[in-house]
Amino acid sequence: MTDEAANVFADPTAYADEPRLHAAMAHLRAHNPVAYVDKAPYRPFYAITKHADIMDIERDHNLWLSEPRPVLVTAVADDFAKSQLDSGAGLRTLIHMDDPHHKKVRTIGQDWFRPKALRDLQIQVDALAKRYVDKMAEIGPECDFVEDIAVHFPLYVIMSLLGLPEEDFPRMHQLTQEMFGADDKEYQRGTTVEERMATLLDFFDYFSKLTASRRANPTGDLASAIANGRIDGEPLSDVDTASYYVIVASAGHDTTKDAISGGLRALIENPGELDRLRHEPDLIGTAVEEMIRWTTPVKEFMRTAAADTTVRGVPIAAGESVYLAYTSGNRDEEIFDDPFTFDVGRFPNKHLAFGYGVHFCLGAALARMEMRSLFSELIPRLGSIEFAGEPELAATVFVGGLKHLPIRYSLR
Ligand code: HEM
Numbered sequence: 001m002t003d004e005a006a007n008v009f010a011d012p013t014a015y016a017d018e019p020r021l022h023a024a025m026a027h028l029r030a031h032n033p034v035a036y037v038d039k040a041p042y043r044p045f046y047a048i049t050k051h052a053d054i055m056d057i058e059r060d061h062n063l064w065l066s067e068p069r070p071v072l073v074t075a076v077a078d079d080f081a082k083s084q085l086d087s088g089a090g091l092r093t094l095i096h097m098d099d100p101h102h103k104k105v106r107t108i109g110q111d112w113f114r115p116k117a118l119r120d121l122q123i124q125v126d127a128l129a130k131r132y133v134d135k136m137a138e139i140g141p142e143c144d145f146v147e148d149i150a151v152h153f154p155l156y157v158i159m160s161l162l163g164l165p166e167e168d169f170p171r172m173h174q175l176t177q178e179m180f181g182a183d184d185k186e187y188q189r190g191t192t193v194e195e196r197m198a199t200l201l202d203f204f205d206y207f208s209k210l211t212a213s214r215r216a217n218p219t220g221d222l223a224s225a226i227a228n229g230r231i232d233g234e235p236l237s238d239v240d241t242a243s244y245y246v247i248v249a250s251a252g253h254d255t256t257k258d259a260i261s262g263g264l265r266a267l268i269e270n271p272g273e274l275d276r277l278r279h280e281p282d283l284i285g286t287a288v289e290e291m292i293r294w295t296t297p298v299k300e301f302m303r304t305a306a307a308d309t310t311v312r313g314v315p316i317a318a319g320e321s322v323y324l325a326y327t328s329g330n331r332d333e334e335i336f337d338d339p340f341t342f343d344v345g346r347f348p349n350k351h352l353a354f355g356y357g358v359h360f361c362l363g364a365a366l367a368r369m370e371m372r373s374l375f376s377e378l379i380p381r382l383g384s385i386e387f388a389g390e391p392e393l394a395a396t397v398f399v400g401g402l403k404h405l406p407i408r409y410s411l412r
Helices: 004-010 012-016 018-031 051-059 075-086 101-113 115-139 145-150 152-162 166-180 193-216 222-227 238-251 254-269 271-279 281-295 364-381
Strands: 034-037 045-048 142-144 300-305 309-311 314-316 321-325 382-387 402-404 406-411
Touching (some): 004 018, 045 051, 051 309, 051 321, 101 115, 101 222, 115 145, 115 152, 115 364, 115 406, 142 145, 145 152, 145 254, 152 166, 152 222, 152 238, 152 254, 152 364, 166 193, 166 238, 166 254, 193 238, 222 238, 238 254, 254 271, 254 281, 254 402, 271 281, 271 364, 281 364
Parallel strands (some): 045 321
Antiparallel strands (some): 142 406, 300 321, 309 314, 382 406
16 A cells, blocks of 8 residues: 655655654554555665564564665665675675574674673773763863764774774764765765765775784784684685674664764753653663664664565565664554653663664664763763754664754753
8 A cells, every 4th residue: 555654764854854754654553554665766665664563574584584675775776786796895784684694694793792791891881981971071061962972982882892993983983974874965975876885895995904904913802703703614705794894883883873862862852851860860771771762773674575475464575675664663652651752761661773583783782881871971960951052863764863962061
């Protein structure tokens, strides 16, 4: 069934207009939860807006494949990426893969994100959180919280984990913005497929040098683990190695930046919830979870049917794709009480912001730890806080959130 409302998913500007996006999604959840979308420049897909359906699809990973269409990109970009892959130069990250290969590749980096490894990292992350809150105090009483703070903290954490030198962090940040923000004028390198591809080639160029250096001299960091990773006794291919770095380096910070800045915005817009958190610091765990649900930085992933099937009675043929609307699932009134209320004590909170199933976010525990650390440092030191200008969202269909959050504040 076609439905005008579902066209929002294929319109990058809708992602920068939350009331419009949420109104369309609420309509779809109620009236057309498996909506057919056929809107250029994208290939057709079905938009899945109910929480339960998104989970069912992600659970059945043998029926619903990530390949060949893991995220929504234009048909031209899709074809170009495929031709690059066929020629041995494309991007094939964990999110592009299916089992059994996916499982083997995921294992290579997995230990770095387990609770034990993260416990060892806690002191370092806490020190960094303090460094960035100190910086806020120094540059106050006004700043652009996104540009001055939220971007840098998670970038610093993931780059340090990888083992990259600090002078390269700005370059990684710029390339990530170009990749995830490819639809947004402020972030994109250009509008042609070749310009988008150039970003990827820059990533690959940087990381192939890194691979060579870590293979020659392993240094015990995550980059060395990836460079020296083996599958069935064989070294990872060049494409798989470079792609691994790209996914960790990019997914590891832009998403967290969006959750941090959107989380602070929600606290400013809901001063009662900020007060609650001030008086009950033990709520930090549920508060962070609510910030992640509220912002849902990853807007979508896609899956393609391996065989003819149905979703909620709607027939979907083998080879057709579904768009998993995480933002919609996370406001599903059948799952969440008062889904449009920001509640720092919300429990349970079965949000889908980290996905579900075999592709469940590899860095979820790290992201949570970073956010707990930053807000636990910030909130007790915060006096007043208000907007000093309009918050501005990025117009991107994949990973997105605030581009600018001008604030005025006092900090101890
Ligand atoms: C996968 C969200 C932070 C690394 C994913 C997925 C989502 C997601 C939705 C796909 C799950 C699925 O298909 O079911 C987020 C959000 C974050 C965040 C909202 C922050 C608030 C991080 C961090 C890292 C990371 C800090 C650090 C390395 C990855 C990787 C994958 C992934 C490697 C691919 C996993 C796979 O396909 O097996 N993330 N992520 N993410 N994320 Fe995150």
